[in-house]
Amino acid sequence: MTAEILSVGTELLMGQIANTDAQYISRRLAELGITIYRQATVGDNPARLREALTQALGRADLVITTGGLGPTEDDLTKETVAEVMGKTLVMHRPSYQRMVRWLEKVGRPLTDNNLKQAMLPEDAVVLDNVYGTAPGCIMERDGRAVAVLPGPPHELKAMFEGQLAPWLMQKSGVTIRSKFLHVFGIGESLLETMLKDLFHTEDPTLALYCSPGEVVCRVTSRADTDEEALKRIRPLEEEILSRVGDHFYGEGADLTINRAAFEALRARGQTVCFAESLTGGRLAASIVDCPGASDVLKESYITYCDEAKHRVLGVRQDTLDRFTCVSAQCAAEMAEGARRISKADWGVSTTGIAGPDGGTADTPVGTVFIGIAGPNGARGQGFRFAGDRDAVRLQAVKWACDILRKEIGKA
């Protein structure tokens, strides 16, 4: 099955919001084994929507529209899709009643405009909206389908997961199973070279997703049963793991390197305390992002100036004088200090030059040292990251999490 996404909304064309709906649907369709060749966005304009929809239906089996289901006169997605698909809208009583109850619950009045939201094609598959007044629907004709979804992300996600995904799975009649293997510290092109001979198989298939410092290997199989799909995935999975070694940090669709560090700590009942300079709290925040963070982080320190590194963390003045704060020595002492004052199992530090200013010939912008202190002592490690202030700091956070989860594994 091939699909296209057609997003409707002038706010997208004006750049007021990012199209996270398209991203969400794309990711989920990929996981369901449905191929997307195109995404398009048009404004709240029936003529352009009609043109884009007609083109998309000429290429794909399924078109998913997002947005334009609101109560105002601008919102014309459902009406335009119905016109293109040759459907007539009629009042859908169950949706009307659901809307009345929903408005009562949130204490908002029912307006005439809302009535339009309960108008649906007679033969449509109706998709209930758990979080709003606008139902979605699936319209079918001549072996093609258009699924009409609301724009607000939480309404769309609930409708996709609860109703559209099951409908798609049933339609395709196969089980599609993916495993996501997360690899840190090998660049995209190097990893591609390392796994070169593993691409281009029919089933299971291998695809790489990349973001700075990280690559996700997606292994997907289609089979009659979940068990069979997993069985087919296993040999390729094992081959990948044997090649990437300890660069592999975990499995799962939503895993991130900070989450992996958090999970490693929690699995062992251990705690961490950070001593951050250039990352300025971002490293600690990446752990606190994870629900349950209080199990692994009790306190943490940001020491941005030298004086605070010395006074709060106990970094020796001699170290600062001889090596400066941008040094492996300082990073190690910062990590040690954080561990000592917090009594945490692990201390992890960051220090370096995020830019745009402050770089020198010897220590240019992007020079970063990460320190780690644990049961086997403390050490600092140097890096040179590319990119602007934000990119340098983000990479420092990710590498610090990677060093931590590796050390936890070794201890």
Added chain:
Amino acid sequence: MTAEILSVGTELLMGQIANTDAQYISRRLAELGITIYRQATVGDNPARLREALTQALGRADLVITTGGLGPTEDDLTKETVAEVMGKTLVMHRPSYQRMVRWLEKVGRPLTDNNLKQAMLPEDAVVLDNVYGTAPGCIMERDGRAVAVLPGPPHELKAMFEGQLAPWLMQKSGVTIRSKFLHVFGIGESLLETMLKDLFHTEDPTLALYCSPGEVVCRVTSRADTDEEALKRIRPLEEEILSRVGDHFYGEGADLTINRAAFEALRARGQTVCFAESLTGGRLAASIVDCPGASDVLKESYITYCDEAKHRVLGVRQDTLDRFTCVSAQCAAEMAEGARRISKADWGVSTTGIAGPDGGTADTPVGTVFIGIAGPNGARGQGFRFAGDRDAVRLQAVKWACDILRKEIGKA
């Protein structure tokens, strides 16, 4: 002038990343008075790119492509655009030399693949890449233009601002001037009501951009000169400012509430120290995001557990016992403690329930107290934020920054 955006990247079709490039360009083109009717995304597939590009060129004066300029064989955007535009690629020596220097600087080897990145059409306007190896370019033919930009957001933004935006301004021959007035703490629909009679003017125009807790009022005028445009903007600007009062926090395209707090501190030569619980470092990081942060933040504390609030910050045990840590009293003492131990001019704290667990009937998820301590004493203020863990923490950060910048203004 009308434009379309054509994003190229299988990672977008697979939903690995959100298309923030398209959002960025859309917003900036709107500010420049260029109308966008369509955005489209295709994968790293020359045939589909060719089809989409040909269609787009049939409708718009300008097509901006993003992505597909990397060194690998998949990256074929420039080659495909050149083919459609009837251009031949030749080695562009200045870009080659720039690339060699850039790779030297970041300590990466020059590969054969990189050479392809320096191949450009002979008559193209070359757009230098400040942050990477891939130059962009503008190809023109028959009154239509295609601007080819790299995908990584920081590379794209620098190229857009430094080179494409000036080219577009020159091309359109009019001066378009916008002012961005930032408003915090008034919801979108309330602000819309407050400013209702100010919309729908021909020139200057008013548009609102919204994000949680924040609204930006964009006032735009087109005129022959910058001076004339600014003169036309002024009366509307003054009217808006008089209506929103101290909810207005500053002006500028890229201003954010954390940056406003940072600027307020720096303008007065003052410093801040945070005491964070639920925000877990994110508040400090939002200040450290700003280049020059070392002027205003020397150290900061994350005290996630009660014991650390007491030991590190000196919150009284009696306060924790009587009011719990989710209280105005605790927030005030945390802020006071941060100010005292750091000797900073201001102490600001956050404490509350970010969720998903930990809520009770009295203090449900989303309950947050923000404390501030300064020359006039300390106090705590309560909030109830909507949304998930991430949304609650983000709002806590923004409101803390807002409270800080307001207090600085009053002191």
